[in-house]
Amino acid sequence: MTGPRDKGCALAAVLVLAGLFFPLNKAMEDVAPIYWPALPAAAAVALIVLAGAAWFAWRPLPGLAGALVLLLLVGLGVTVSLAMLHGGGAGIAGMGFWLFNLGLWALMWRAIDTIAEVRSLSAVLRQLLDLLVPTAFGLWLLYLWEIATVGFGVPQVLLPSPGMIAVRIAGSLDILAADFVQTFMKAVLSGYIMGCAAGFLVAILVDRVPFLQRGLLPLGNLVSALPIVGVAPIMVMWFGFDWQSKAAVVVIMTFFPMLVNTVTGLSASGALERELLRSYAAGYWQTLIKLRLPAAMPFIFNALKINSTLALIGAIVAEFFGTPIVGMGFRISTEVGRMNVDMVWAEIFMAAVAGSLFYGLMALAERAVTFWHPSYRQRQ
Numbered sequence: 001m002t003g004p005r006d007k008g009c010a011l012a013a014v015l016v017l018a019g020l021f022f023p024l025n026k027a028m029e030d031v032a033p034i035y036w037p038a039l040p041a042a043a044a045v046a047l048i049v050l051a052g053a054a055w056f057a058w059r060p061l062p063g064l065a066g067a068l069v070l071l072l073l074v075g076l077g078v079t080v081s082l083a084m085l086h087g088g089g090a091g092i093a094g095m096g097f098w099l100f101n102l103g104l105w106a107l108m109w110r111a112i113d114t115i116a117e118v119r120s121l122s123a124v125l126r127q128l129l130d131l132l133v134p135t136a137f138g139l140w141l142l143y144l145w146e147i148a149t150v151g152f153g154v155p156q157v158l159l160p161s162p163g164m165i166a167v168r169i170a171g172s173l174d175i176l177a178a179d180f181v182q183t184f185m186k187a188v189l190s191g192y193i194m195g196c197a198a199g200f201l202v203a204i205l206v207d208r209v210p211f212l213q214r215g216l217l218p219l220g221n222l223v224s225a226l227p228i229v230g231v232a233p234i235m236v237m238w239f240g241f242d243w244q245s246k247a248a249v250v251v252i253m254t255f256f257p258m259l260v261n262t263v264t265g266l267s268a269s270g271a272l273e274r275e276l277l278r279s280y281a282a283g284y285w286q287t288l289i290k291l292r293l294p295a296a297m298p299f300i301f302n303a304l305k306i307n308s309t310l311a312l313i314g315a316i317v318a319e320f321f322g323t324p325i326v327g328m329g330f331r332i333s334t335e336v337g338r339m340n341v342d343m344v345w346a347e348i349f350m351a352a353v354a355g356s357l358f359y360g361l362m363a364l365a366e367r368a369v370t371f372w373h374p375s376y377r378q379r380q
Contacts, residue, residue, distance in 0.1 A: 008110035009070075010057035012103040016050045019099030024084060025092040033094060045080045046100060049073050053107060064118050064129075070111035071136065077104045078143055085146075086163075091153025101147060108140050160342040165349060168342040175331070176350050183328040184354050186243040187315040191250025196307055198251065199258025200300070206259070207266045208284070217263070224256035228317050236322040246327075249318040254307040261303035265296025301366035308358045312351060 020043075023033035036043040052073045056066060081101060085093065116133050142162045148154070149161040156164065169176065202220075206212045232249050239245040269292045278287075319329025328347050335343040 006057050006059075006110065008106050008113075009053045009055075012106035012110070013050060013053035013057050015099050015103035015106060016046060016053060019096045019103065020046060020050075022096035022099060023094040024096045025088075025094045036096065039084065042080045042084055045076050049077045049100075049103065049107070053103065064115065067111040067114035067118075070107050070114075074104050074108045074111065074140075077101075077107075081147060082143075085150050090150050093147070093151035097151065105140075105144075108136070112137055157339050157341050160345055164342050165345045168346045169349065172343065172346060176346060178326050179328045179331050179347065180350060180354065182243060182324070182326045183246070183315050183319065183351075184312065187246035187318075187327075188250060188311045188358075190243070191247035191315065192254055192307060192311040194247070195251035195254030195311070196258045196304060199255045199303070200262050202255075203259050203262035203266065204288075206263055207288075213263070217259070220256045220259050223252060226252070228253065228314055229321075232318040232321045235318065241322045241324060243327075246315045246318040246323070250311045250314045253310045253314040257306050257310070258300070258303040261299040261306075262296060265299025266292050268292075268299065269295040297370045298366075301362065301370065305359055305362045305366070308362050309355050312355045312358070316351060 020036050023035055024039070024042075025034050036046060052069065056070065077100065081097065081104070084097065112133055115129055115136075118129060121129070146161050146163055149159055150163075154161075160168075202216070206216055228249060231252060232245075235245040235248040235252075239248050266288075316329040316332070319327045320333050323330045328351055331347050332344050335341075335347075
């Protein structure tokens with residue numbers, strides 16, 4: 001054997017070894033630079049990570065088991081790094097700290113890449129691994145965010161750390177809950193239902209009355225091109241400062257995607273199937289319900305998923321132009337003025353989680369309704 005069997009683990013071993021020879025923080029005034037031997041627990045974990053990386057660098061990585069061991073090593077290294085960072089290394093992290101974390105990055109990348117390539121597993125285990133990969137990658141990105149903001153001493157007004165945002169969330173649950181109810185439960189859901197329902201019904205009308213396709217669709221395209229920052233103040237003047245004006249903005253934003261996708265989906269059924277139903281003397285509504293609507297379901301759910309994110313964006317932006325003293329958009333605009341950026345990020349986090357869950361719910365509903373579609377067929 002002339003070289004390392006795993007280049008990723010070899011790179012990690014070299015980076016961790018190099019980090020042991022550099023100080024963990026910078027010398028600032030009367031603060032002396034700290035080296036690894038001064039922290040026995042941290043040095044012991046660093047040596048364990050180094051030994052594991054070196055072992056897998058010179059021996060074949062044993063598939064899933066080796067990847068899980070690498071994740072364990074990364075977890076140990078992350079724990080030590082966070083302890084050092086918040087134990088007096090904020091803003092003065094040194095070269096040894098960053099080289100050690102570059103080694104952890106190499107191990108993390110190798111572990112996730114190995115897990116993603118695993119095949120020939122049971123369906124349950126495959127689903128668990130499909131959940132593990134994005135979860136581990138997302139947690140690693142949060143960790144990089146934490147060490148970058150704290151290690152470099154980034155001011156809070158520019159970018160708070162995830163830990164600071166988590167503390168703010170834990171201490172403001174009542175405010176976040178009230179904002180969530182005002183924006184999502186009232187404005188987003190009501191506007192989403194009305195906008196999607198209106199777009200679906202108008203699409204049926206356009207399909208039934210062909211001349212409307214030439215006259216109504218261009219007008220719908222015009223409405224969809226209206227800037228939200230121009231429409232929102234008008235809706236506030238028409239419907240007041242409460243959630244109704246935000247729901248009206250959401251209706252405008254969600255109407256056209258549903259209209260276009262439904263009209264396109266209604267023409268997706270095959271000519272042979274339509275001729276077959278016509279040969280059985282099926283009328284328009286029978287053909288629509290039994291053939292054309294089922295064939296259009298992938299297009300309809302595509303619009304529902306698109307609108308699930310558009311609705312939340314529209315409601316939050318609309319709250320910038322007038323709202324009661326509650327709501328995600330109101331909180332973001334006011335807290336930015338007060339320089340409470342951690343609260344702004346807490347609202348952003350809540351909006352991202354709500355939007356992702358809403359999108360995921362639509363995706364689950366799509367999977368249940370369109371299980372027959374080729375994209376959901378399982379390989380035997």
